[in-house]
Each structure stands twice: as structure tokens, then as C-alpha cells.
Amino acid sequence: MGNAATSSITYDLTDDERELAGMVRDFAETVVAPQAYEADRTHTLPLDVVAQMGEMGLFGLPFPEELGGQGGDYFALCLAIEGLGRVDQSIAITLEAGVSLGAMPVFRFGTDAQRQELLPDLLAGRALAGFGLTEPEAGSDAGATRTTAHLDGGAWVINGAKQFITNSGTAITRFVTVTAVTGQRNGHKEISTIIVPNGTPGFTVEPAYDKVGWHASDTHPLTFADARVPEGNLLGERGRGFANFLHILDEGRIAIAALSTGAAEGCVEAAIDYARQRTVFGTPLATRQHVQFTIARMQARVHNARLAWHHAARLRDAGAPFKVEAAIAKMTASDAAMDNARDATQIFGGNGFMNEYPVARHYRDSKILEIGEGTTEVQLLVISRALGLEG
Template identity: 80%
Template sequence: MALSTARLDLTEEERELSALVRQFADEVVAPTSYEADRTKTLSWDVIAQMGEMGLFGLPFPEEYGGQGGDYFALCLAIEALARVDQSIAITLEAAVSLGAMPVFRFGTEEQKHELLPQLLSGEGLAAFGLTEPEAGSDAGATRTTARREGEEWVIDGAKQFITNSGTPLTRFVTVTAVTGERDGRKEISTIMVPSDTPGFTVGPAYDKVGWHASDTHPLSFSGVRVPAGNLLGEQGRGFANFLHILDEGRIAIAALSTGAAEGCLEAAVDYARQRTVFGEPLASRQSVQFTLARMQQRVHVSRLAWQHAARLRDAGQPFKAEAAIAKLTASDAAMDNAREATQIFGGNGFMNEYPVGRHYRDSKILEIGEGTSEVQLLVIARALGVA
């Protein structure tokens, strides 16, 4: 089944990138996605090929080993991958948005030149340790601490649900930690912790509902000592910097959600055309036609939403509310399309070997990660001046 993939507002270079990654997704990622999900194994061969394609370096300048593109290009790649495998798509999204982007945004030139080349080539991964048992949506409730002792930071605490934190390629995790107090409020900073640092423990991988092939672990820090130079950005600016990174990441999650919604639509259209019920194709029934039409509507609107937010971001214009709208719209679309595609597939939709079953499990986290739907509503309400 081939729905129109024409994008009237894309440059020729963007069209070529989208087509290239879609072909890679269909020919390389899709054939291995079921087995990867079943065995909960992230394919390092796929990751290596993504690195060779330059996907990890898409939105970064060439001077650091990047491709000289923009965030829009990254989101095109994420959307294309998510059509067939959300685990692979989130691995790319987290590696760039949460791993490399904080270094690029807030690091010193020395930190950028030292750390970015291996991250942008895909030879190394980085993670961002924000969420804690008592600090999810309320990131200001962070309890992990870092105290300065001479030329070192000493870190104690715990993080949870951290993507790309325990892979063989993980080089470091950037953690948010309380480094003091200002005006009666916690001073939160971000500090990079290399993976082999004594006292830094990566817990066993989670047994998750979905995203089985992505790498996610709890982390603990017990008297972890790192050089003072591992501070990322200005001391005390960690919370504000994290909010900026999260706004960008919401656009990428919206693109991922759009890809997931489109993957469900494509699979449902193909199945409805081929499946015969009472001697007629399932697609001949108007109720199924209307369901598919609603699914297409969601994909279209979600794509417009994330592309608008990404264009604003790349143009240097405010995009916070638009990013929240995009994530809210697209994550709802992914979940709704996954549910309806599974219904069209009937009993087959309940089997993990079919992609709609995996999308059904995978898509729920899209309404939670990088800001819950409730947080997105709050951001939008604040933009309206009513919260």
C-alpha cells in the first residue's frame, strides 16, 4: 500500500532524506523488528548503519562531525523510522535530543570538540538522567545531589527510566543534581558522569510494556566523583537548560508519534484491502472506510503540527507552545491509530508478529515520556494566559 508521501513544503534535499530513511526503514529495520522486540535486543548492526548514514549528526555543524542540517531533518528521519519500529526511532531521538544536544547547546568548546564527534558518528551514545522516583513531571523535586570538594563533584542519588544509559556504546550520562540553594529554592545543575566511573551503577533493564528493543535502565550514584570540569553549562542553570532541551525533544517525539500513526494506517489499509469477510474485502465496508479516513486525518494534522513547530525552532522563533501542541496532538494520534488498526486486524492484531500489535504496546509511552499529556495541556494553558 502506498499512500501519497508528497510534502509540498519540503526542499529537494529534505525529500531525498525522507525517501532514503524510509527505504532504510522498510528494507533493513522492518525485517528485524519482530525478532528484536521478541528478544528485547537492540540491533547494533542497525545502529551502525544509521551512524554511517549520518543520522546521529543530522542537526549539528560539520565542525563537530555533524551533517550541517537542522532539527527538521532529524525529525524527518525519526518519523520515517517510527513507521516500522519505535524502539529504533526512540534510540535515535534520545541519542540526539537528550544525549548530544545538551553538549552542543551548553557545553564549552573544549567539551564539544572532545565529546561530540563520537556521538554524532553513532560510535558512542549519551543519555540524560532527569527522572527520579519522586521527580517526574515535577522535575524541581530532584533529590540527587552534587557537592563540590576541591576540583571534584561528589554525586549521590538515583535516576529511573533513562534511555540509552546501559548500552555497550554509552559513554556518559548527563544528570541533573541539586548543587546548592538560591533564594530559598533548589539550585539544579547538570553534570556529565562517564559510564565507567566508580560508584555509578546501571541497574538491570526494565521489563517494559513496549519499546522492548530500546535500552532503558535505573541508575544509582553513590559517592560518585567526577572532575569539576564535567559541569555542563553554568552552575545553577541546569533546570532552565533542561526545559529548553525538553521543548525541542517534544517536537521530535511528535514526529515519532506521527510516524507510528502512519505505520498503523499503512498496515490497516493493506490489511483491509486483502482481508475478505463474508465474501467481500473488509475495505468495502463503510464503517472501516470511515475509520481509515479518521486515521489519515490524524496523521495529516500531526505532521502539520510537528513540522510547524520544527520550522519555528529552526528559524529561532519561540516554539514552546507549538511543541506542546504538536506532542499532544501526535501522541493522541499514535495511540488512537494503534487502537483502531488493532481492531481492524481483529485477532491478528493481538499477535506481536503484526506491527499494529507492537504499535499498540509502544504508543502509550508517547503520552507520558518527555512531558505527559497533562503537562502539555498546562504549557498550552499558560500560553493562553489562563494558568
């Protein structure tokens, strides 16, 4: 695999960014790709690969050096996620969720004590954390949260359930941060976020899901039955949990767009290689104009997706508003991933239906990119509201 024409490092990057993209690409080719099929087949997150990612500093990319990070920015993180998503979406989402949903809320909203206690291991890849927002009755409508927490004798007592929580049940998962209704304000639910360490009595990580894709990614439902944690485990200001999460979600959409772009590019590269090698009626498949045009359209999708997430990430790192641009990037790139996976699988024919081929895994994996961290319909809602089309 590999095509200079489709390589992410041909875009307008700084020297440091080119070096990072090249390093991750090499790691993806030599370490991640060879284990992807077996990890997918056995539904196993390879913690040795996660450890190597930690040693490379990938989990610490957008965090200050004084906290154990690499002193980079969100753009650098997204470069790494794109490079991994090209060969294995499960590994890419492990990094994305580990940073955006695991470490970033603590960094943004935690106290100094919480940062010093929790971030060093998260940023080194020695530990993972999950973010429990989604519930059986609260997905895109996160304001419908039913999980509750009340104070009792200096402790939060939590009851409820969460679902689809990434990185919540691995051997190195340290805690999950959960949203919970902690009271009422002005007739509305007061939603706060609370850190719940793994092993807390009353907190149960239920058996992993049997998913369509992302088989090597760790994903569980969670239940809380009078789970008690110290009052100091409140993350951020009481009642600001939902608002804080929306900010985290906006950033996460850029990262999912980067992952989607990597997946879309991986499909292009696989389709090119296969079309050149596969002979049909005496000639390479790549000589057929229909195949050429299909791959050309696939490459155009990659290009547009990458420009979209680059723009959103640069805005975010410059401190400029980026909510709408993140929504556009997430929608554009997730569409590209799904469309390219479908087209690449068609080019592969019967082989595209075999899980040993990466396009088959991309075909299964890419659908969730149109759903997770805000469905396509939610992105359209964000964009249309920005255009003044409310009501």
C-alpha cells in the same frame, strides 16, 4: 506496505528534505522493519542497525559540519525520526534520545573542550549518551530533584537515583548527563547538570526495565553512591541545569511528535493493506464502509499531526518562539498514534493481538508517547498558561 497517499514525502519539503525522507523510508523498509519483531521479542537493541544509522549521518543531522555533523537542522532530524517511527518505535526513540538528550545538551551548553571530546563519536553513531532527569519522586515535577552533588577536592561527589533513562546501558554508551542539586539560591534548589562517564566508581547502571513497549530500546534505572567526577564535568553554568533542560525538552517534544506521526502513519498503511487482503463473508474488509471511515479518520489524524510538528519545527529552526507549538504538536501527534494503534488493532481483529504484526507493537509502544518528555497533562498546562489561564 507503502501508500503514496500517506507518504511523508508528498508534503511541502525542499528537494534535500525529500531526498532525506526517501532515503530513511527505504532504510526503514529494507533494514529496520525486517529485524523489528525479533528485536522486540528478545528485548535487544540492534547495534548493527544503530551503526548503519550513524554511517548514514542520521545522528549528526542537526549539527555543524565542523563538529562532525551534517550541517542540517532540527526539521531534518525530525523527518528521519518520523520515517523510522513508522516501522519501529524503538529504533526511532534511540535516534531521538541519542540526539536530543545525548548530544544536544553538550552541543548547546558544553565548553569547546567538551564538544571536541564528546561530540564526534556521538554524531557518528559510534557512541550513545543518556540524560538523567527523572527520579522516583521527580517526574513531571523535575524541580523535586533529590539527587545531590557537592564539590570535594576538585571533584563532584554525586548521590541519588534516576529512572527511565534511555540509551544509558548499551555497549556503546559513553556517559550520562545528570541533573543534581548543587546548593541553594534565594531559598530554592540550585540544580546543575554534570557529565558522568560510564564506568565511574559509584555509578551503577541497574538491570534494564521489563517494559510494556519499546522493548528494543535501552532503558535503565541509575544509582549514584559517592560517584566522583572532575569539577570540569559540569555541563553549562552552575545552577542553570533545570532551565537548560527545559529548553532541551521543548525541542524534544517536536521530535516525539514526529515519531508519533510516523507511528500513526504506519498504522494507517498496515490497516489499508490488511483490509484489502482480508476477506470476511466473501468480500474484502476494505469494502465495508465502517472500515473505510475508520481508516479515513486515521489518515486525518496523521495529516493534523504532521502539520503540527512541521509548524513547530520550522519555528524552532527560524529562531522564533515555539514552546506552545511544540506542546500542541506533541499532544496532537501522541494522541494520533495511540488512537490509530487502537483502531488498526481492531481492524486486524485477533491478528492484531499477535506481536508478529506491527500494529500490535504500535499498540504497546504508543502509550509511552502520551507520557514521555512531558505527559499530555503537562502539554495542556503549557498551552493553558500561554492563554493566560494560570491560577
